[in-house]
Amino acid sequence: MPHSPEVSWTTVTAQAGELPVIIRIVDGWGSVSPRSRQPERAVLVWNYAPEGRGMPSEDDHARMNDLEDRLNPAVEADGRSTLVMVSTGDGVREWLYYTQSREHFMEALNGALSDQPPYPIEIFLDSDPEWRDYEEIRKQLTGNGGESRDR
Numbered sequence: 001m002p003h004s005p006e007v008s009w010t011t012v013t014a015q016a017g018e019l020p021v022i023i024r025i026v027d028g029w030g031s032v033s034p035r036s037r038q039p040e041r042a043v044l045v046w047n048y049a050p051e052g053r054g055m056p057s058e059d060d061h062a063r064m065n066d067l068e069d070r071l072n073p074a075v076e077a078d079g080r081s082t083l084v085m086v087s088t089g090d091g092v093r094e095w096l097y098y099t100q101s102r103e104h105f106m107e108a109l110n111g112a113l114s115d116q117p118p119y120p121i122e123i124f125l126d127s128d129p130e131w132r133d134y135e136e137i138r139k140q141l142t143g144n145g146g147e148s149r150d151r
Helices: 058-075 102-113 132-142
Strands: 008-016 019-028 040-047 081-089 092-099 121-127 147-150
Touching: 008 132, 019 132, 040 058, 040 102, 058 081, 058 092, 058 102, 081 102, 081 132, 092 102, 092 132, 102 121
Parallel strands: none
Antiparallel strands: 008 019, 008 147, 019 081, 040 092, 040 121, 081 092
């Protein structure tokens, strides 16, 4: 999962009722933050049949990782999009990206995945120039008492 070397990530275990939700989120940008250049939000949602403790099966997990590994180099090329959060648990994996344009993101996504069988994802695109969605998630995580592990 390639990312800028200046970006630091934290992994947090939160709770959805009785089930854990594993959240990987950017917690530092180094000297280069993409916020002002990426006002559009893209959320990919993969609903899966949960196995033990609400997590995906090994096969689903492998396909989710494959999706991310194919998608990131394409959408993050030239600094046009940035993956900022991935959450997994309670039957749902979500990827949160910010991008320069919805059109570029969808073109890159379709190009990266064109030679693959369809992935069972829904895509939600919206404007979020202040990165409110990302900031709200970070705010919730700092107050949830979840365990944090640097990655």
